[in-house]
Amino acid sequence: EAQVTQNPRYLITVTGKKLTVTCSQNMNHEYMSWYRQDPGLGLRQIYYSMNVEVTDKGDVPEGYKVSRKEKRNFPLILESPSPNQTSLYFCASSLRENTEAFFGQGTRLTVV
Amino acid sequence: QKEVEQDPGPLSVPEGAIVSLNCTYSNSAFQYFMWYRQYSRKGPELLMYTYSSGNKEDGRFTAQVDKSSKYISLFIRDSQPSDSATYLCAMSGGSNFGNEKLTFGTGTRLTIIP
Numbered sequence: 493e494a495q496v497t498q499n500p501r502y503l504i505t506v507t508g509k510k511l512t513v514t515c516s517q518n519m520n521h522e523y524m525s526w527y528r529q530d531p532g533l534g535l536r537q538i539y540y541s542m543n544v545e546v547t548d549k550g551d552v553p554e555g556y557k558v559s560r561k562e563k564r565n566f567p568l569i570l571e572s573p574s575p576n577q578t579s580l581y582f583c584a585s586s587l588r589e590n591t592e593a594f595f596g597q598g599t600r601l602t603v604v
Numbered sequence: 605q606k607e608v609e610q611d612p613g614p615l616s617v618p619e620g621a622i623v624s625l626n627c628t629y630s631n632s633a634f635q636y637f638m639w640y641r642q643y644s645r646k647g648p649e650l651l652m653y654t655y656s657s658g659n660k661e662d663g664r665f666t667a668q669v670d671k672s673s674k675y676i677s678l679f680i681r682d683s684q685p686s687d688s689a690t691y692l693c694a695m696s697g698g699s700n701f702g703n704e705k706l707t708f709g710t711g712t713r714l715t716i717i718p
Binding site for chain 1: 610612635636638645646647648649650653692694696697704705706708709710711
């Protein structure tokens with residue numbers, strides 16, 4: 493089954509404690525991206541990757557890092573989380589940027 | 605002004621009604637238009653995908669694109685309670701325009717009342 497898997501689904505953490513949200517896809521897609529979804533603001537792209545070792549900033553990259561060492565994995569790293577990063581996060585993959593995006597189930601992050 | 609505007613709703617209609625959902629946009633470079641459906645506590649999933657202007661029909665769903673007005677619509681016929689979800693429009697330019705990134709609307713929350 494084609495899917496994008498994110499972990500964890502729910503996470504509560506404290507300000508400043510580094511965390512990683514994992515994302516893995518089994519469709520051999522080249523393009524992967526991370527979004528955050530906030531009420532009234534919709535889905536905003538954080539970072540994206542066109543292929544292995546190729547990453548670039550999206551619309552709201554501040555406070556986040558990513559890496560793409562393997563084609564299937566695209567982890568999102570928060571080095572020093574802050575309360576304004578409390579949000580619902582989605583990982584997505586697609587063949588290209590403008591083709592169908594397959595989304596993970598989401599990670600609800602709360603930073604206290 | 606946002607590149608993509610979408611009425612957040614909420615929108616409540618009785619079962620069996622025709623639903624119309626809309627988005628407007630400002631970037632004339634957009635060529636690819638999509639509608640995603642997002643159920644509560646789930647990730648968005650693609651519902652309709654169209655290229656350039658025109659209509660596309662898939663079962664009870666019809667997507668319309670009017671590039672001259674920068675306006676896209678999604679129609680749902682014979683609406684069912686299972687259609688209750690948030691509907692997100694998304695659009696993208698092509699590689700020729702250097703604008704391939706998907707830009708999403710904020711979503712419209714739809715409830716179908718049995």
